[in-house]
Amino acid sequence: MKPSERRKARRLATQAIYQWQMTRDNVADIxxxxxxxxxTKGVDLDYFRDLLFGVSVHATELDAVYSPYLSRPLAELDVVDKAVLRLATYELTRREDVPYRVVINEAIELAKAFAAEESHKFVNGVLDKVIKQLKK
Known part of the structure; x- marks a missing residue:
């Protein structure tokens, strides 16, 4: 599996997670x-599905992992930031085959691509704290 195939899967999954968060449509339909x-050319579709379904099933647990490190209440978190943080936290906690540095790097790139201008710094800061907690 090529890293670029997973990178593309993460991009699509971020968009699909965003759509799910906004619409609450059935994840299988999305x-x-x-x-x-x-x-979907060059996309690891199995990885895409794992991320999308994994985040949707475990969203509450994932939120509990990163929310203590937010600078604002979870309810006020930007929807794109939430999608990126949920995806990255899913990978950090459930995909031990992916190095944490890769997860953080990819999350920063997703935030740069889809979120507000300074969101990548916010995402990086939250995930750094998540990593420190997970390593304890």
Whole structure:
């Protein structure tokens, strides 16, 4: 598996997670929609599905991992930031095959691509604290 295939899977998963957060549509329907309507060439679709379904199933647990390090209440967190943090926290806690440095780097890139201008710094700061807690 090429890193670029996982990178593309993360990009699609971030968008799909965002859609799920906004609409609360059925995750299987969102996954199917993305598979049909998005350019999935070079995308690790199994990884995409793992991220999307994993985040949707474990969202409350994931929020509990990173929310203590937020500078504002979880309810006030930007929806894109939440999607990126949930995805990264899922990888950090459930995908031991992915090095934490890769997870943080990818999350920063996702925040730069999809979130507000300074969000990547916020995401980096939160995930750094999550990593320190997980390593204890």
């Amino acid at each position: 996954a199917q929609q993305f598979a049909l309507e998005q350019d």
